[in-house]
Amino acid sequence: xxxxxxxxxxxxxxxxxxxxxxxxxxxxxxxxxxxxxxxxxxxxxxxxxxxxxxxxxxxxxxxxxxxxxxxxxxxxxxxxxxxxxxxxxxxxx
Amino acid sequence: xxxxxxxxxxxxxxxxxxxxxxxxxxxxxxxxxxxxxxxxxxxxxxxxxxxxxxxxxxxxxxxxxxxxxxxxxxxxxxxxxxxxxxxxxxxxxxxxxxxxxxxxxxxxxxxxxxxxxxxxxxxxxxxxxxxxxxxxxxxxxxxxxxxxxxxxxxxxxxxxxxxxxxxxxxxxxxxxxxxxxxxxxxxxxxxxxxxxxxxxxxxxxxxxxxxxxxxxxxxxxxxxxxxxxxxxxxxxxxxxxxxxxxxxxxxxxxxxxxxxxxxxxxxxxxxxxxxxxxxxxxxxxxxxxxxxxxxxxxxxxxxxxxxxxxxxxxxxxxxxxxxxxxxxxxxxxxxxxxxxxxxxxxxxxxxxxxxxxxxxxxxxxxxxxxxxxxxxxxxxxxxxxx
Numbered sequence: 001x002x003x004x005x006x007x008x009x010x011x012x013x014x015x016x017x018x019x020x021x022x023x024x025x026x027x028x029x030x031x032x033x034x035x036x037x038x039x040x041x042x043x044x045x046x047x048x049x050x051x052x053x054x055x056x057x058x059x060x061x062x063x064x065x066x067x068x069x070x071x072x073x074x075x076x077x078x079x080x081x082x083x084x085x086x087x088x089x090x091x092x093x
Numbered sequence: 094x095x096x097x098x099x100x101x102x103x104x105x106x107x108x109x110x111x112x113x114x115x116x117x118x119x120x121x122x123x124x125x126x127x128x129x130x131x132x133x134x135x136x137x138x139x140x141x142x143x144x145x146x147x148x149x150x151x152x153x154x155x156x157x158x159x160x161x162x163x164x165x166x167x168x169x170x171x172x173x174x175x176x177x178x179x180x181x182x183x184x185x186x187x188x189x190x191x192x193x194x195x196x197x198x199x200x201x202x203x204x205x206x207x208x209x210x211x212x213x214x215x216x217x218x219x220x221x222x223x224x225x226x227x228x229x230x231x232x233x234x235x236x237x238x239x240x241x242x243x244x245x246x247x248x249x250x251x252x253x254x255x256x257x258x259x260x261x262x263x264x265x266x267x268x269x270x271x272x273x274x275x276x277x278x279x280x281x282x283x284x285x286x287x288x289x290x291x292x293x294x295x296x297x298x299x300x301x302x303x304x305x306x307x308x309x310x311x312x313x314x315x316x317x318x319x320x321x322x323x324x325x326x327x328x329x330x331x332x333x334x335x336x337x338x339x340x341x342x343x344x345x346x347x348x349x350x351x352x353x354x355x356x357x358x359x360x361x362x363x364x365x366x367x368x369x370x371x372x373x374x375x376x377x378x379x380x381x382x383x384x385x386x387x388x389x390x391x392x393x394x395x396x397x398x399x400x401x402x403x404x405x406x407x408x409x410x411x412x413x414x415x416x417x418x419x420x421x422x423x424x425x426x427x428x429x430x431x432x433x434x435x436x437x438x439x440x441x442x443x444x445x446x447x448x449x450x451x452x453x454x455x456x457x458x459x460x461x462x463x464x465x466x467x468x469x470x471x472x473x474x475x476x477x478x479x
Contacts, residue, residue: 008255008332012417018333040417054279059339067342082337084328086278087252088229089138089295 002079004034009085013040022081027058028071030081044085055086096121096128099153105197109151122316123151127198129315130154132219134207134235136187137161138300139225139249139307141173146308147223148191148198152315155191156201156219159184170297207231209359212238221314223247223307229281230362236261236274237359240349245314245323248274249307254296254332256303259341260310263323271323276344281366299331375446378433378459380468386433393431397465398445403437407477409465411435419445423453435461435468 001021024030035042047053059082065073136159163178178186184202224235239246246261261273397411436442
């Protein structure tokens with residue numbers, strides 16, 4: 001089972017769960033399983049074309065899936081998948 | 094100035110002694126710091142530790158870009174400032190604080206908003222840029238300006254309990270240029286998807302941690318000591334105390350410096366980030382009208398779309414249905430009588446109304462203009478603001 005790490009801004013859609021274990025062969029498969037369990041995640045993880053939007057990065061272990069096989073990247077048993085959205089904070093008013 | 098020409102006074106040598114005696118650092122690195130010119134954009138949560146450490150470390154010329162003034166709510170994390178500075182210019186107050194910390198350096202104040210018009214001009218006199226801004230348009234602007242001017246951009250960003258750090262557009266000693274922000278995130282999220290810090294909050298110590306790491310990378314970029322965080326992307330989750338570092342690569346389709354660049358000058362970043370899209374107006378009610386309705390005993394449903402912890406600080410007795418789950422609870426919202434929806438200042442409640450209208454066809458929803466803060470200002474100043 002792979003472990004998926006959910007970032008702070010998306011935890012409100014996963015009942016505040018930080019780590020989820022998912023049985024999935026590919027990133028695409030993983031997203032499908034995650035979004036069927038937590039439907040509100042869908043608009044954050046998939047754009048209108050069914051791809052991961054460019055303001056969300058998914059890393060399998062240490063590497064960006066865009067430098068691997070994108071959504072078709074294989075998720076190995078025991079892999080850690082990190083979802084890392086763009087955040088802009090720094091000097092909030 | 095070439096760092097080899099740098100001289101130190103006796104006082105400076107005493108001051109920087111703990112740097113100079115580190116074998117890997119030494120007098121040479123200290124000279125590089127004094128010769129360096131760093132522009133820090135934003136002197137808030139991240140800018141505070143960055144500026145304090147760069148000044149203490151002896152960076153010879155520091156520029157501060159900030160047009161804002163110090164507010165009470167800044168003091169929880171913007172450690173450059175104290176109660177005496179509330180209401181004063183951040184850049185001026187920062188200069189005063191830093192100059193008293195280290196009188197042997199030059200501080201330049203740029204009390205302006207960083208825009209497409211002045212960005213290149215502001216950056217051109219500096220060697221390194223540290224981005225401590227707080228919104229997506231300025232993030233992309235800083236990034237693009239640094240790439241166009243060939244300056245390294247030491248990036249850090251925070252949200253609630255999470256921080257990110259990387260060094261963008263860094264040219265290594267082989268002349269290879271590293272990735273930039275657009276290689277990491279080609280486009281920003283649509284407005285409203287990720288709440289701003291003002292809405293989402295931030296743990297005060299987090300910018301202290303992340304800004305200190307940013308200062309560290311600025312010092313490494315200047316001195317060349319150690320392995321610079323270029324081509325790597327660091328994230329820290331304060332809640333679980335977990336840090337991870339990922340690999341980053343340049344993207345051939347990067348519009349700035351990919352194989353077929355299309356952006357050759359700065360653009361309109363508000364437009365790029367979708368900020369100029371006109372949002373459909375919603376029906377509104379003023380806080381005075383709300384008060385009239387309450388006095389008259391008008392029959393209406395009253396909903397608060399803020400978060401539980403905000404509700405616990407202050408509320409107007411409305412039903413709490415936070416924005417993130419409002420669609421799930423649409424069945425709790427009356428379709429016949431008037432429904433007033435409120436939040437802190439009126440933005441989140443307008444989003445809730447648009448979502449409910451779009452998904453469920455509601456026609457009886459009214460947004461409380463200026464939210465609970467407006468109510469406190471105009472109707473009941475005794476209530477607690479936060």
